[in-house]
Amino acid sequence: MSNEERTIVVPGETLVSGNDYLPGDGAYRDGKDVVAQRFGIKNISEKLVRVVPVSGTYRPRKGNTIIGVVVDITFNGWLIDFGGAQNAFLSISEVPRYINKGELRDFLDFGDAVVVKVWDVKSRSVEVSMKMRGFGKLEGGMIIKVNPNKVPRIIGKEGSMVKLLKNSLGCSITVGQNGYVWIYGKSLEDEIKTKKVIEFIVDNATSIGLTEAVEKYIHELGESDFEIIEENTDK
């Protein structure tokens, strides 16, 4: 994060003038000027001028953790709907165990929810993998959808917010960068409570002192019995 003041720009606005600059993501060159192509925050690092989006649909980036649902099965993999412009492809070779062709449904069936890592983003395909620790099929619990632009607030600085939620509500939480959140707890009541808190965070994402407000809100909802369940990392 740069120390530079954050300015919001609209499409067509001149970001910077001069031939030394290079237009990056969300910017284009028009004569002498580098112009915003997207609504967002202006970001100039060295000679590269970019616009960081602040709203809109989720755009997958390499390395993101996302949650999605299997919507189609091909002969060599699965298609996963994660709420983006196109579906992601999970190849048969990117799952942790060997799968015979034609037996894909035994491992992941239509409608199964998965947490996967974005492996590659090309102009017309998104490839995902679940080979690493912490990724795999999601069983039980519930998935809620939130605005993907608010995800950083749910996670908090270095995961502080998620940690707070896990410790005080006793639910396991997996946040996908695409705005899908998986909540898994001992009982439905715990999960609903966690869901309420996450919705509270999203609704108040812009307020200052969010952590304190969340703590207070959790207290209002009633104390949980502080039992931390085992995390789902065996896959």
Add this chain to the structure above:
Amino acid sequence: MSLYKERFDGRAFDEVRPIRAEVGIIPSADGSAVFETGGTRAIAVVRGPRTLHPQHMQNPQKGILRVSYGMMPFSVWDRIRPGPSRRSEEISKVTEWALSSVVDLSEFPNTVVDVFIQIPQADAGTRVAGINAAAMALADAGIPMREMISAIAVGKVDKTLIVDVNKMEEDFSEGEGSTDIPMAFTSRRKNIALLQLDGKISTDELKKAIEMGKVACEKVLEAQVEALKKSKSKGIENE
């Protein structure tokens, strides 16, 4: 001498009606905006980019834009029959063409970006209000756009050229009657993205009308930009 010497609502001939613009009014949409001038109000909602169905409409080179415009039944004094009409289909199409000149969907092949425009309250100039709202909603949805787009209706009432026509002026029937010229300009290069004409006007007067519209669009653009920036100025220093 023109029969229309003073405007019904006391505005100057080149004065636009009071504007209210707001972005992000519908939380469940990817982008949304409301644009109001006087008694005309337009709500625009953007959804997408998302996979386009039916599949035969998909374009593997770039995403497509699909606009749907509609007036609500209670938006005018006589009830409007809901559902598509000749007029609403026309406006959907010209709005789509106007917006297509600025949006760039080459990053999203085989997808569609849907723009829904609804008019809950009409006092002339609904298509231009719709375009203004749609431009803001598209920006709010994070759709790549080369520039913004703003629109205004210029009119000729008898022999007088006026900016931002209201319903009473549009219905003026004395002398030469009323001519309505909705137009849209892109924010950066000032290209004409929409120009329609309903009535009669001489070439010289039309040129004058376009110049008036161009000046008035600056006001519209100002309101659009302000609304967009306001919607995201809260709390960013905190992230």
